[in-house]
Amino acid sequence: MSANGKPDAPPEGPQGAPREGLRERKRRETLRRITDAGIRLFIEKGHDATTLDDIAAAAGISRRTFFYYFKSKDDILLSLQSGLGDMIVAALRETPPDTRPLDAIRAAIVKVCATIPADDMIVIDRLMRSSPTVQARKQASYVQHEQALFEALRERWPDPQRETRLRLLAMLAVGAMRLASDTLSREGGKRPIIDLLHEAFDALEAEI
Structure with a gap:
């Protein structure tokens, strides 16, 4: 809270852009990890032969977490x-x-x-x-x-x-x-x- 009673603005990053929060950064990193794991497995095994469990295991997450980011x-x-x-x-x-x-x-x-x-x-x-x-x-x-x-x-x-x-x-x-x-x-x-x-x-x- 600032001295004038208004909420503080979020911390700024380069060029005045709001700095990314820890939660958002972790979410982005997890999303990237799932995507990279999925693409790698699709290339190695083929799309049809790759299961959700394969992708979750390769990304180091649970099936429940996978469905938080992707429906399929x-x-x-x-x-x-x-x-x-x-x-x-x-x-x-x-x-x-x-x-x-x-x-x-x-x-x-x-x-x-x-x-x-x-x-x-x-x-x-x-x-x-x-x-x-x-x-x-x-x-x-x-x-x-x-x-x-x-x-x-x-x-x-x-x-x-x-x-x-x-x-x-x-x-x-x-x-x-x-x-x-x-x-x-x-x-x-x-x-x-x-x-x-x-x-x-x-x-x-x-x-x-």
């Missing part, structure tokens, strides 16, 4: 997919205000995908393809990405007359990202994801 082993893979969408939306909001919508989306997707090692992207994609259930849910997640991108675009360009165009841009941008990702996996990482993304967006711009 499929959610480990899908959490990576949803996390990617959140990062792209955040990057989109950081683009300069005078950027064209399509250029802003391109820059955001390229920025985020450039931070992910190609080998990791290929492995995760192949793991998802190995499970029909996960693959179906992955396809459904693209609709969520489109909606999240559209809402971020509408937040930046709120003119109601642009809504249809912005929604189409969000759908096309996610399609370009999917095409680049599929090509990366099919070619085994022969070309960098950044080059594949620019190739897809260049093709998109040439047709609109």
Whole structure:
């Protein structure tokens, strides 16, 4: 409590950001440990052959703790997919205000995908393809990405007359990202994801 009777502000970290609390840090570390253990076992044993008990044991947690973080082993893979969408939306909001919508989306997707090692992207994609259930849910997640991108675009360009165009841009941008990702996996990482993304967006711009 401060001298003026108001609650003290949380301790600040670098650049004035609130410092992460012990509980939140432990939660994040446990989440990362479960995710890393799950991915490692999926690669070693295959998705279908890996059990929840395997993952819990490898992560050093109980089954009960596992279910606190994930509803199923499929959610480990899908959490990576949803996390990617959140990062792209955040990057989109950081683009300069005078950027064209399509250029802003391109820059955001390229920025985020450039931070992910190609080998990791290929492995995760192949793991998802190995499970029909996960693959179906992955396809459904693209609709969520489109909606999240559209809402971020509408937040930046709120003119109601642009809504249809912005929604189409969000759908096309996610399609370009999917095409680049599929090509990366099919070619085994022969070309960098950044080059594949620019190739897809260049093709998109040439047709609109």
